[in-house]
Amino acid sequence: MANYIPSTKLVERVCAGDMRAVSRLISRAEAGVAEVRSALAEIYRATGRAHVVGITGVPGSGKSTLVGKVVQRLRADGRKIGIVAVDPSSPYSGGAILGDRVRMSEIGTDPGVFIRSMATHGAIGGMARAAMDAVDILDVAGYDTIIIETVGVGQDEVEIARASHTTIVVSAPGLGDEIQAIKAGMLEIADIHVVSKCDRSDAARTLTDLKSMLVLGALGSGDDWRVPVIGTSAISGEGLDELIDAITRHRRVAFETELGQRRRRSVAEFRLLKTAEALLAERFVKARSDRTAEYTEQLLARTGDPYALACALIDHSLKTEQGSTDDENT
């Protein structure tokens, strides 16, 4: 630990845009070490400049390709871009889905782009908490646009994509029924709809379906914003200008309108509650260990039932936790 730089010392370097410091601080935030919290508090107070864009879509919708194209366009305008890719890996292996593999070749060598994959294994709510910490760090480090990319399959992933100023939902033609049904759950959260792979012949129908759904439900639209449906093709480049324009217009909505203010409030509430849930689960995990085995045996022997034993475990844990040193509250 001789070379360990205290997290509060890293803050200064992060503010100067030092990518190694950014990377280190994100790792510590992801690991959830208590030492990093005062640094993150300092970081948080300095945030507020970056435009945070959530991009989500079902597997196979081509969202990673789209992110690559969007980033190239935004870079042409000279903006520094951060990408936080949230990976729904299993708890059993640390698979990386949105991984840097493919994209590294296109945009990964550009020093104006910072890409970070975060795996979802770990504590409940921990993924949302860590992703939002990473966004803060990138904001303070001077990244103008920060993209949070998630696979829109679980509740957590969808929620994280919504914890942004601007949410883009990517659909694609020709996916299976099961995928389409997953998609249905995400449609309402979009500020901007993209139908990718518009070079395909069956894309027109996906576009029409989506537009008529929006007319019926008027989802997400209001006086300040009308949700657009944009067809894009990574091959021909079709629709990309229109998409960049929509992102830019929604950035103004996010920062300058009552609608944007309401959105920021709901993101702040989400963040407060997700962080609290994560901390609560963490405290519980720390405190519970000594009774878990005993209660598991009782459950197995059916001398107790799940609810009664779980209540007993909670009560015991919180009692223990209150008696211990209260390092969580500093």
Place this chain on the structure above:
Amino acid sequence: MANYIPSTKLVERVCAGDMRAVSRLISRAEAGVAEVRSALAEIYRATGRAHVVGITGVPGSGKSTLVGKVVQRLRADGRKIGIVAVDPSSPYSGGAILGDRVRMSEIGTDPGVFIRSMATHGAIGGMARAAMDAVDILDVAGYDTIIIETVGVGQDEVEIARASHTTIVVSAPGLGDEIQAIKAGMLEIADIHVVSKCDRSDAARTLTDLKSMLVLGALGSGDDWRVPVIGTSAISGEGLDELIDAITRHRRVAFETELGQRRRRSVAEFRLLKTAEALLAERFVKARSDRTAEYTEQLLARTGDPYALACALIDHSLKTEQGSTDDENT
């Protein structure tokens, strides 16, 4: 509420196999009403006869079709079958993916089959808790085999499929890269591997890949069990006999070996902790409301940071909770 039958009264009817009582009690368990807990405690103590089979696979792997075929075969042996399908719907709309729609036509009219879809919206860990309660209720109601079906995409879904005696992971040829990467996270949890759609010409390669992966890693196999890889076709019926045989053999492993005993212990521990997490989150949600708005404004104004405010919210909530009537612990 004149017609409200107390949950403890429903237990008797559940034990007699009354499907309406089963359905009602599952609904109450899913809603998480406190009134149902003593009934569920009684139910839990009477469980232990059913063989619980978890089936998971990525979207498009054809697992729902496979479940239909497996159920038909098991029904031919006279067994009563319960299916608990866990739906990863978004919190914003109550979409049903694994829904009963398709299957109802084939097996839904058979009185020996009980199908129940559960949506994943709701409290953290609530899905696992509710799914396991539903399994208990079906066990006590006399269902011989209970299938927990999940889309293997999020950590929660994969964990739930593992909370069983026998876990089947369904793969299929010809899915996209992103889907394949999601799949990688699930391979280690299988007691039985199925490669569906084996009538396709590219299925042989998927089978070979999977087999060589298993040889390399020896995942899941031990003295008592060797993880089989079974190719099936819903069209030709190929592999279905072999799959039913594997399920039957693994049932014996689950109930009669040391390996099975270890598995039951780890499922019991998972259940204890998931139930505790769900109850803890519930308590927190109940108690927190009066400070949330205030702390959200502080977060928005950046006069406080997420961790400090979340800690304050937790402390305030738990203090309030301890002062209130303790109806959770009965």
